[in-house]
Amino acid sequence: QVQLVESGGGSVQAGGSLTLSCALFGYTGNDEWSMAWFRQGPGKEREGVAVIRSDGNHGYAASVKGRFTISQDNAKNTLLLQMNSLKAEDTAIYYCARDPRWWLRLRGEDYKYWGQGTQVTVSS
Numbered sequence: 001q002v003q004l005v006e007s008g009g010g011s012v013q014a015g016g017s018l019t020l021s022c023a024l025f026g027y028t029g030n031d032e033w034s035m036a037w038f039r040q041g042p043g044k045e046r047e048g049v050a051v052i053r054s055d056g057n058h059g060y061a062a063s064v065k066g067r068f069t070i071s072q073d074n075a076k077n078t079l080l081l082q083m084n085s086l087k088a089e090d091t092a093i094y095y096c097a098r099d100p101r102w103w104l105r106l107r108g109e110d111y112k113y114w115g116q117g118t119q120v121t122v123s124s
Helices: none
Strands: 003-007 010-013 018-025 034-040 047-053 058-060 068-073 078-083 092-099 118-123
Touching: 003 092, 018 034, 018 092, 018 118, 034 068, 034 078, 047 068, 047 078, 058 068, 078 092
Parallel strands: 010 118
Antiparallel strands: 003 018, 018 078, 034 047, 034 092, 047 058, 068 078, 092 118
């Protein structure tokens, strides 16, 4: 059973930075996969933030492009999200997700496995 555990959330002032981590357990050894970060702010719908595929290709939502960077640490089975120039509107619970299929989609319904989330709060 695949399990995803996020960490690294916290409180930061606008303009600051945070790095989120998502540890993968129960890895099946599937060579093709997609992993993504989603977020849900207070009173908002879930939003796809960034996605990376097993071949290294990646994509971003327009709202975070140029500020966030998604990457993978294969040796540690960990997904990372480096967040710079944070804004108050980035405040949300951030979730990582994984699917054994191979794409660059940012729709929640396309992902099979989900973590429990980590809170990010940006104060202005």
